[in-house]
Amino acid sequence: MMRHKKGPKMLESTVENVISTHNLKANLSKAGDTLSSLDRWSVADIVALFELPFSDLINHAQTIHRANFNPNAVQVSTLLSIKTGGCSEDCGYCPQAARYHTEVEAEPLMQLEDVLAAAQEAKNNGASRFCMGAAWRGPKQRDLDPVLQMIAEVKAMGLETCATLGMLKEGQAEQLKDAGLDYYNHNLDTAPEFYGDVITTRTYQDRLDTLGRVRSADINVCSGGIIGMGESRNQRAGLLAQLANMERPPESVPINLLTQVEGTPLHGTDELDPIEFVRTIAAARITMPNSFVRLSAGRQSMHEGIQALCFLAGANSIFYGEKLLTTGNPEAETDKKLFTKLGINKI
Ligand code: SF4
Numbered sequence: 001m002m003r004h005k006k007g008p009k010m011l012e013s014t015v016e017n018v019i020s021t022h023n024l025k026a027n028l029s030k031a032g033d034t035l036s037s038l039d040r041w042s043v044a045d046i047v048a049l050f051e052l053p054f055s056d057l058i059n060h061a062q063t064i065h066r067a068n069f070n071p072n073a074v075q076v077s078t079l080l081s082i083k084t085g086g087c088s089e090d091c092g093y094c095p096q097a098a099r100y101h102t103e104v105e106a107e108p109l110m111q112l113e114d115v116l117a118a119a120q121e122a123k124n125n126g127a128s129r130f131c132m133g134a135a136w137r138g139p140k141q142r143d144l145d146p147v148l149q150m151i152a153e154v155k156a157m158g159l160e161t162c163a164t165l166g167m168l169k170e171g172q173a174e175q176l177k178d179a180g181l182d183y184y185n186h187n188l189d190t191a192p193e194f195y196g197d198v199i200t201t202r203t204y205q206d207r208l209d210t211l212g213r214v215r216s217a218d219i220n221v222c223s224g225g226i227i228g229m230g231e232s233r234n235q236r237a238g239l240l241a242q243l244a245n246m247e248r249p250p251e252s253v254p255i256n257l258l259t260q261v262e263g264t265p266l267h268g269t270d271e272l273d274p275i276e277f278v279r280t281i282a283a284a285r286i287t288m289p290n291s292f293v294r295l296s297a298g299r300q301s302m303h304e305g306i307q308a309l310c311f312l313a314g315a316n317s318i319f320y321g322e323k324l325l326t327t328g329n330p331e332a333e334t335d336k337k338l339f340t341k342l343g344i345n346k347i
Contacts, residue, residue, distance in 0.1 A: 019049075019060055019286060040245045041287050046237035049283045054275065058313055061282035065314040068289050074339070075129070075292055075317040075347040077162065078122035082150065083109040083134035083143075089166075091189075092198045092265040093226055093258055096135040102263035109134070109143065112150055119154045125332050126346050127320055130154050131162035131185065137201070138167035138210075148179040155180035162222060167202065167210045173217035183252060184214040185222040191238030194231045198266070215248065224254035224294065227280050228272035236280055244287035252317065253284055253291045257298025274302065278309045285314025292317040304338050311342065 085096045086106030095102035119130045164185035192204045225239045260267045284293045294317035295310050
């Protein structure tokens with residue numbers, strides 16, 4: 001356990017010890033091993049990472065990134081909202097919640113052929129994974145059946161498949177697996193102690209239960225959170241500790257910057273300093289060395305210099321395409337230009 005109130009030099013050398021201990025153990029373990037034999041990250045350890053001088057933090061993150069990934073390759077996913085708005089939940093950031101008055105209009109589940117056309121376009125644009133998102137508390141069986149068909153047919157097109165459909169009941173993850181689902185997204189959103197400030201219609205444990213079902217069905221886990229919702233640095237570290245300390249950390253960790261939408265309760269929240277966002281990406285990379293860290297929502301408002309810093313800090317996945325469910329995303333052409341400028345190849 002790390003003690004605080006040290007001078008910067010001592011703090012840095014202690015942090016280096018913590019990082020190298022964790023990293024050595026991570027490197028000794030084989031991919032797919034569980035975390036049970038490894039040290040767990042304390043929230044204090046992760047806060048100490050955030051407190052490092054920026055260059056030192058980025059250097060640690062980049063070193064760990066290079067040890068585990070090609071530093072010039074970024075995985076590209078495209079996200080399609082297959083069922084929009086009208087959601088019964090009360091997530092304070094979300095314009096799709098029926099109870100908030102936003103510009104999002106509720107739309108029913110898309111037709112199969114329209115989903116397949118969007119998947120083909122995503123593939124033509126270089127996406128390797130196609131994510132389908134539906135604004136449900138959780139799918140009823142009659143909702144799930146057409147989605148299973150979408151998954152099977154998108155998979156048959158040669159794309160990896162991902163779905164985000166809300167909470168899953170017993171047996172639903174297995175049906176998704178049988179249909180060919182590669183990834184299931186279900187974000188923890190924030191630290192447990194801040195969760196109730198953002199969402200009241202479900203609990204943190206509900207989220208963990210769904211993630212457990214996804215894991216048990218042998219589907220890859222995609223889980224991360226949203227930064228800039230008014231949480232403290234400790235709570236940002238708390239979110240990362242939850243993810244990094246899972247028996248098997250998620251294969252994919254989306255780190256979203258809150259996109260403030262008028263009409264939602266979190267509209268008007270103090271903007272997060274962009275450097276703090278980069279620090280969060282770096283801390284995610286260090287604490288989850290083998291996971292894809294996804295620079296996710298909020299990129300549209302992010303200067304390309306900050307995006308470049310995020311890649312330097314270890315982000316190696318993005319969403320590609322004009323829309324992220326219902327909020328904007330940089331157009332594919334803008335991303336292509338940025339990748340060319342930075343010498344990044346798409347995976
Ligand atoms: S984040 Fe998902 S569950 Fe929450 S209100 Fe929006 S669509 Fe519903």
